[in-house]
Every structure is written in C-alpha cells, then in structure tokens.
Amino acid sequence: MGAKIKEFKQYSNLFIELVRKGIKLKYRRSYLGVVWSMVEPLLTMIVLTIVFGTLLGHHGREFPVYILSGRLIYTLFSQSTTTALKSIRQNEGMIKKVYVPKYLYPLSGIVFNYILFLISLVVLALVSVVLRVWPTPRVLLAIVPLLNLFLLSVGVGMILATVGVFFRDMEYLWNVLLMLIMYTCAIFYYPGKILKSNVSWILKFNPLFCIITNFRNCVFGKQMSVHMLMYSFAFAVVCIILGSIVFNKNEDKFILYI
Amino acid sequence: MEEVIKLDNVGMRFNLSKEKVDSVKEYFIKFVKRELVFNEFWALKDVSFTVEKGDRVGILGLNGAGKSTLMKVIAGVFRPTEGTVTKHGVLAPMIELGAGFDKQYTGAENIFLYGAVLGHSRAFMQEKFDEIVEFSELQKFIDVPLKNYSSGMKARLGFSIATVVKPDILILDEVLSVGDAKFRKKSEKKIIDMMDTGVTVLFVSHNLDQVKRICNKAMILEQGRLLNYGSIDEIAPIYQEMVM
Numbered sequence: 279m280g281a282k283i284k285e286f287k288q289y290s291n292l293f294i295e296l297v298r299k300g301i302k303l304k305y306r307r308s309y310l311g312v313v314w315s316m317v318e319p320l321l322t323m324i325v326l327t328i329v330f331g332t333l334l335g336h337h338g339r340e341f342p343v344y345i346l347s348g349r350l351i352y353t354l355f356s357q358s359t360t361t362a363l364k365s366i367r368q369n370e371g372m373i374k375k376v377y378v379p380k381y382l383y384p385l386s387g388i389v390f391n392y393i394l395f396l397i398s399l400v401v402l403a404l405v406s407v408v409l410r411v412w413p414t415p416r417v418l419l420a421i422v423p424l425l426n427l428f429l430l431s432v433g434v435g436m437i438l439a440t441v442g443v444f445f446r447d448m449e450y451l452w453n454v455l456l457m458l459i460m461y462t463c464a465i466f467y468y469p470g471k472i473l474k475s476n477v478s479w480i481l482k483f484n485p486l487f488c489i490i491t492n493f494r495n496c497v498f499g500k501q502m503s504v505h506m507l508m509y510s511f512a513f514a515v516v517c518i519i520l521g522s523i524v525f526n527k528n529e530d531k532f533i534l535y536i
Numbered sequence: 537m538e539e540v541i542k543l544d545n546v547g548m549r550f551n552l553s554k555e556k557v558d559s560v561k562e563y564f565i566k567f568v569k570r571e572l573v574f575n576e577f578w579a580l581k582d583v584s585f586t587v588e589k590g591d592r593v594g595i596l597g598l599n600g601a602g603k604s605t606l607m608k609v610i611a612g613v614f615r616p617t618e619g620t621v622t623k624h625g626v627l628a629p630m631i632e633l634g635a636g637f638d639k640q641y642t643g644a645e646n647i648f649l650y651g652a653v654l655g656h657s658r659a660f661m662q663e664k665f666d667e668i669v670e671f672s673e674l675q676k677f678i679d680v681p682l683k684n685y686s687s688g689m690k691a692r693l694g695f696s697i698a699t700v701v702k703p704d705i706l707i708l709d710e711v712l713s714v715g716d717a718k719f720r721k722k723s724e725k726k727i728i729d730m731m732d733t734g735v736t737v738l739f740v741s742h743n744l745d746q747v748k749r750i751c752n753k754a755m756i757l758e759q760g761r762l763l764n765y766g767s768i769d770e771i772a773p774i775y776q777e778m779v780m
Contacts, residue, residue, distance in 0.1 A: 292652040299649065303640055369638075376629055376636035376653050377612030447559040530615040534550065535558065 285379055293382055300361070300390035315398045319350055323405070330466040339409045340498065346402055347497050348465035351423075351490045354395040355431055356456045361387035362435030363442040363452055370536045380529045384439040388431050406497070414499030422502070423493040426510050430485060433517025436525045443532045463487045485513040539624075540705060540736045541587040541610060546619035548580040548605055548760075579605040580616070580760045587753075589704075592727075592737040594747035594768065596775045597757035603740045606757065607631055607709045610738065625704025625736075628654055630694045630711045639683040643674055643693055646682055650697050664700045671726075672696035673719070688716065695723050702733050709740040724750060748772060 286293075305311040323346040331341055362384035366373065369383045406413065442448045462484045464472075469481055469491075481487045488506035495502045552575040580602045587593055595603050608614045610621060611629035629636075636653055637646045647668055651661035669678055672692045682690065691711050698706060706727075712720050727737060727750055741747050747754060747768070754771035756763040756778070764771055 288655060291655065291657055292649075295649050295652040295658075299638060299641065299645075302645070303638075306640070371639060372636040372653070374613060374636075375611075375631045378636075378653060445558060445560045445563065447561060451560065533614060 289379055289382060292378060293386055296382060296386035297390045297393070300387060301393065304390075304394075312394070312397055315394045316401045319346060319353065319398055320401050320405070322349060326466045334467060336468070340411055343402070343406055343409060343411045343497065344468075344494065345466050346405055347494050348463060348490045350395065350398060350402060351427060351493055352460055352463055352465055352486065354391060355427060355486055356460070358388040358391040358431040359434050359438055360449075360452065360456075361391055362431070363438040363449060365439055366443050366532055367536055373533060373536065380532060381436070381525060384435045384525075385432065388428070388435050392428060392431075402497070411498070413497070416496050416499045416501075418496075419502065420493055420496035422507070423489045423496065423510075426492075426507070426514055427486075427489050429514035429518060430489070430510070433514055433519075433521045436521025437517065440521075440524045440528050443528070443535050459484060459486055463490055465490070485510040538589040539586050540589045540591075541624075541738075542622045543586075543610070544584050544620045544622075546580055546583045546609060546616045546621060547578060548602075548609055548614055549617040550577045550579055551575065552577045578760055580609065583619070583757075583760075583762045585755065585762060585765050587736060587738070589736055590731070590734045591753050592731065592739060592751040594751035594754035594771075595738060595740045595757065596744070596747065596754055596771070598779070600759075601757040602760040603757055604631065604709055605760075607707050607738065607740060611707055623705065626654060627705040627707065628698040628703035629707040629709075630691070630698055631707065631709045637682050637690065637694070640681055642681050643678040643685070644669075646693065647697055650694070654698070654701070654703065656701060660701075668693075668696045668700050671700070671722075688719075692719055695726075699723075699726055699730065702730060702735055705736045705738070706730075707738045710742075712739075712746065713741060713743060744772060744775060 301312075305314065308314060310317065323342055326345050326349070327342045330345070331337060365383040365387045366380065372378060373380065373383075438448065438452060462480050463486050464481060469487075472478060472481055488503070488510040492502045492507055492510070494500075583606065595606065597603050605614065607629070608631060609616050610623065611627060611631060612621075613629075613631070636650060638649060641649060644665075647665060648658055648661050651664075652658070669675055672689075672695070674689060674693055677685065677689065685693070695708075695711060708727075712723055724746070727735075731737075737750070739747065739750055751768050753766065754768045754775070755765040756771060756775055764774055
C-alpha cells in the first residue's frame with residue numbers, strides 16, 4: 279500500500295495532465311465549450327418537465343428542480359462509468375509505449391466527468407433561484423451523497439475498465455444496463471406509488487436511486503434517509519474493493535488484449 | 537561500476553490464439569464448443585544480463601528475434617512471465633516511433649503530456665519548451681494534432697522531449713532510422729554529447745554502422761534467446777557473419 283501511495287505521488291503530475299486532456303479534448307472545436315455542460319441538462323429538463331409534467335399532472339414549481347437534480351446525478355454516473363469502461367482502449371497508444379500505473383486512466387476519466395458535473399451544478403442553482411425553490415442549510419449536506427456517488431463510480435468504473443479490455447461488446451451491454459438503471463432511478467416521476475407496491479425492491483435495491491433520493495432531500499431541505507445512505511455507501515465500498523482486486527489482478531494482461 | 541539495469545532469467549510468453557476472442561458472445565460460444573485454444577509462444581526465454589551506468593548497448597538481431605519485446609519488458613510495458621527486471625533511475629523509452637503520445641493532442645500539448653509521463657512538472661516543461669521545439673525543428677507544426685504528423689516528425693518530437701532533460705536510461709527502438717539524414721546526424725551527435733553525463737542507452741537498430749558509432753557494447757538476440765553479449769568489437773563481426 280505504501281508503495282502504491284508513493285507511486286501515485288510520483289505520477290500526480292501525469293494524473294492532472296490526463297484530467298486536463300479529457301476536458302480539453304471533449305470540447306475541442308466547439309464554440310460553446312464548457313457551456314454545453316449546462317445547456318444540455320437544461321434542455322432535457324425542459325422537455326422532460328413538459329412531457330411528464332403534463333402526462334402525470336405534476337405542475338408544481340418543484341418538479342423541474344426534481345427532474346434536473348435526478349438527471350444530473352444519473353448523467354454523471356452513466357458518463358463517468360462509460361468513460362472508465364473505454365479508458366484502457368482509448369489510451370492504447372500510451373499503454374503500449376510507456377509504463378504508467380494503469381488505474382490512472384479510469385480514475386482520471388471519472389475525475390474529469392466529475393469536474394464537468396460540478397460546473398453543471400450551476401444550472402441547478404440557477405433553475406432553483408428562478409423557480410424560487412430556496413435552499414436551506416441542509417443543502418450543504420449534499421456533499422455526502424456526492425461523495426458516495428464518486429466512490430460508486432470509481433468502484434463500478436474499475437470493474438468495467440477491466441471487463442472492457444477483454445470483451446469489446448461490454449460497451450453495448452453496459453448501455454443497455456444503464457438504460458434499465460435510468461428507469462429505476464425515479465428521475466422523471468415521483469416514486470411514492472412504486473415504493474408502496476410489492477415491486478418496491480426494483481427501486482430500493484438500486485444504489486443510484488438511493489443516492490439520488492438523498493441528494494434531492496438535501497436540495498429540498500428534507501432529512502436524508504439514513505437507511506438508504508448506509509445501503510448505498512456499503513454498495514459503493516463493496517464495488518471499490520471488488521474493482522481494485524479485479525483490476526490489480528488483470529492489469530498486466532491488458533497489454534496483450536488491446 | 538554501477539549496475540543500472542539487471543535482467544534475471546527473463547521470459548515472456550504470448551498466447552497466439554488462432555482467432556482473437558474479444559466479445560462475451562464469442563467467448564461463450566467458443567467455451568461451449570470447447571474451442572478456446574491457446575497457442576503458446578515464448579518471445580523471450582532465459583534472458584539474463586546487466587548493463588552498467590554509461591554503457592551504450594546495441595541490440596542486434598533479425599526480425600522477430602525479440603528485440604522490441606525486450607525493450608518493452610525493460611520499459612515496464614510488459615510484465616515478464618518469468619524472471620525479474622531491476623532498473624535504477626529515470627527511464628525515457630521511445631518505442632515504435634513514438635513515446636506514448638496522444639493522437640488528438642497537438643505537438644505542443646504532447647510535450648507537456650510526455651513530460652508528465654517522465655515525471656516533470658508543467659512549469660519545468662514550460663521552461664524547456666522552446667529548446668524542445670527548436671531541436672525537433674517542428675516550429676511550423678507544433679499546433680497541429682499529432683494524427684497529421686508523419687512518422688519522422690513523431691520520432692523527432694519524441695527524441696527531442698526524451699533528451700532535453702537527461703534521463704538515466706534512454707531506450708531507442710528504431711528511432712534514429714526514420715528521420716532524414718540531417719536529423720539522424722544531429723541526434724547521433726546529441727547522444728554522443730550525452731555520453732559524458734553518464735546516460736545509459738539501449739539502442740535497437742538494423743544499421744550496424746550506426747550501432748558501431750554509438751555503442752560500446754552489443755548483444756545479439758535470436759529467437760528470444762540471448763546469443764552473445766560483449767564489447768562492440770567482439771560482437772560486430774559475429775553479427776556481420778549472421779546476416780551474410
């Protein structure tokens with residue numbers, strides 16, 4: 279472990295460069311640049327509010343904020359895990375020529391998505407202000423579910439990065455799974471009815487749903503669900519342990535498969 | 537003398553499966569039909585040697601002898617299947633005409649990226665930036681994405697970055713054979729200048745004259761085994777006979 283930490287210190291410059299590279303290349307040759315990270319969630323929020331607000335009869339001022347907060351979290355999870363999944367193949371050119379601790383690739387991908395996410399939080403703040411959904415001091419606690427989400431993304435990302443090297447079709451498979459996860463996250467509907475039914479497990483066992491719920495609780499000034507928090511944290515920790523074991527065991531073989 | 541690189545019974549095994557299985561579906565089908573055949577191939581076997589500080593070692597051998605695999609094992613790109621590699625100091629590898637660049641990044645951005653790979657800070661690279669660009673003679677192309685570079689240009693850029701700060705070990709795999717004659721001369725001179733500072737060079741080339749000019753030692757590889765290792769004057773005639 280000590281050696282790992284020393285190695286990370288040695289390569290911390292490279293880690294920063296890799297994060298920078300991710301951000302730079304994402305917005306290369308686009309006029310709006312980082313603004314896209316704000317326009318995209320705003321547009322989807324508007325469309326989802328119109329469609330599902332009308333369909334389900336939710337006309338409250340809080341509904342757009344509800345949708346946006348859920349979607350931002352979900353997007354971060356889906357993009358950071360997808361980036362991690364592709365990270366080893368994407369950096370093929372480097373991996374084949376120099377030695378770099380390989381976990382830097384998925385990790386830098388997740389961190390760069392996280393930074394973009396933090397920028398897009400500005401949109402959430404703006405929309406809340408415009409709709410007069412005022413924050414309470416509880417909003418500061420949002421850092422807890424956000425940290426939880428980071429840990430979950432790293433854990434899942436490490437597992438996916440490993441599997442993605444050996445099986446190319448993992449990308450498609452993960453897209454399908456992400457879709458299923460999205461529908462069971464209660465992004466654009468209120469989960470009350472489902473939680474009372476006998477299929478409530480479909481939401482309750484989804485750690486991302488738990489994170490989203492607690493994040494919303496913070497945004498709307500409600501108390502966090504300790505039960506959900508414990509579950510999603512435990513889930514994230516298990517993923518990280520599993521991810522590091524799988525990744526460590528296989529990283530020397532990556533080069534033979536890319 | 538100080539040992540910089542030490543290889544102890546290094547072996548590198550590859551699976552040359554007839555068909556590469558890289559999707560879950562294929563894997564499953566092959567698994568059910570019991571067609572997962574692995575075809576083993578030892579690219580390196582029982583390779584042991586030590587390189588001392590300041591040595592310039594030429595690596596000779598026919599195509600497929602395991603030269604590039606050996607360089608990758610020393611650079612840490614491959615972990616050897618058996619045996620151990622020990623090395624001391626900062627290592628700057630240049631393998632297969634590049635140094636681990638990003639294709640979409642411009643030349644300038646790659647300077648900082650590769651600098652970070654070698655463990656240098658951004659501020660330090662900023663300081664050396666002009667020197668690198670000047671030596672590579674790529675002033676006009678420094679803001680062009682690397683995917684538009686020719687192989688000679690990539691090699692020039694890589695060489696310039698790798699040598700601007702003196703690494704302890706420099707690995708040059710066929711790098712000096714792509715640039716034009718002028719750049720080749722210039723980089724040869726640079727290596728010879730660096731020799732006084734005690735840099736250790738591993739140099740892969742098919743050009744025996746060039747190896748003779750740069751190296752004081754040489755080794756011959758054949759089918760993954762170390763055939764000879766000694767001073768260049770000893771090895772050069774043996775190699776010459778081999779390729780005759």
